[in-house]
Amino acid sequence: xxxHSKWSTIKRQKGAADIKRGLTFTKVANAIxxxxxxxxxxxxxxxxxxxxxxxxxxxxxxxxxNIQRAIDRGLGKLPGQVVEEVIYEGFGPGNTYLYVExxxxxxxxxxxxxxxxxxxxxxxxxxxxxxxxxxxxVGEIKVKGRGGSKxxxxxxxxxxxxxxxxxxxxxxxxxxxxxxxxxEFNTMGNKITRIGFEVESQELVMKPMNLQSITDPDxxxxxxxxxxxxxxxxxxxxxxxxxxx
Numbered sequence: 061x062x063x064h065s066k067w068s069t070i071k072r073q074k075g076a077a078d079i080k081r082g083l084t085f086t087k088v089a090n091a092i093x094x095x096x097x098x099x100x101x102x103x104x105x106x107x108x109x110x111x112x113x114x115x116x117x118x119x120x121x122x123x124x125x126n127i128q129r130a131i132d133r134g135l136g137k138l139p140g141q142v143v144e145e146v147i148y149e150g151f152g153p154g155n156t157y158l159y160v161e162x163x164x165x166x167x168x169x170x171x172x173x174x175x176x177x178x179x180x181x182x183x184x185x186x187x188x189x190x191x192x193x194x195x196x197x198v199g200e201i202k203v204k205g206r207g208g209s210k211x212x213x214x215x216x217x218x219x220x221x222x223x224x225x226x227x228x229x230x231x232x233x234x235x236x237x238x239x240x241x242x243x244e245f246n247t248m249g250n251k252i253t254r255i256g257f258e259v260e261s262q263e264l265v266m267k268p269m270n271l272q273s274i275t276d277p278d279x280x281x282x283x284x285x286x287x288x289x290x291x292x293x294x295x296x297x298x299x300x301x302x303x304x305x
Contacts, residue, residue: 084120086294089130090163092117093143096134108246112263119261141165146295148174149191153182153282154274157191157302159266164295173293181286194302195266198223199245204258205234213257220251224267235260239267268302 091113099107104114117127133141146167148160164170178185205213210227217225217238224239240248242264249262274280283303290299 085122085126087163087297088113088117088120088122089126089133090143090165090295091297092127092130093134094145094163096131097143102131102135115261146170147188148185149188150178150185151183151191152286152301152303154272154276154279154303156272156274156283157194157268158183158287158290159191159195159300160290160296161266161298161300162293162296170293170295173295174290177286177289177293181289182282183286192266194270195268195300197242197264198267199240199242199248199262200265200267201238201240201245201249201252201262202260203236203238203252204260205236206256207234210234216255217252217257220248220255222248265298266300268300270302272303274303 092110095107095110095113096102099109101107101110104111114127129138132138133143143163143165144167146162146164148158148162150158150160152158160174162170162174175185177183203217213234214225214227214236217236221244222238222240226237228235228237238248238252245262245264249259253259274283280303283301287299287301290296
């Protein structure tokens with residue numbers, strides 16, 4: 061089982077508790093709206109994508125009224141409030157590859173913000189398809205260990221037919237990031253639950269196919285700060301990269 065730049069992402073996400081709550085709510089609300097719009101339903105029981113986003117809403121303790129407002133916006137019940145998905149591809153410091161997913165109610169504003177970050181921080185925007193080919197869409201399932209042998213638990217998960225896996229510690233608890241083909245995403249989550257593991261979250265992600273090692277500490281700092289500036293934008297949902305330290 062091979063690792064990838066999620067190692068770097070895990071380290072950066074240790075500070076997730078410091079993210080402003082309002083910023084988090086904005087991102088989740090936009091994701092809910094788009095999920096409702098795409099699934100033509102505000103019912104998570106009949107809308108799988110909405111069901112996944114609702115897990116994020118619960119994780120950040122998002123108030124019910126905020127969730128309902130986002131659902132109503134997706135159903136078109138709030139006139140004048142329209143959001144759309146946007147994708148940006150480009151290169152960061154050290155020629156790292158970036159694939160950025162966003163949701164916005166003002167595409168011109170978001171385009172300007174993204175362009176500014178790339179131009180001012182040693183990066184450059186690319187055209188459609190410039191970096192997408194370096195990533196593959198897969199299911200990512202975050203699994204909590206049961207407290208037993210790490211090797212035994214990993215073998216159990218491997219036996220289920222997972223595509224790839226990373227083990228790591230979070231708050232001294234053994235956890236695993238399990239990757240599966242996008243077509244087997246929901247099925248794999250059910251399989252993992254049935255053998256007694258707790259699934260903490262699951263989502264479709266863009267996983268880098270080839271990694272770029274960064275050993276220069278100054279360059280690594282620039283790349284991480286660059287990615288964090290993108291992640292801090294209200295309109296940006298996910299930033300995928302291909303670097304590892």
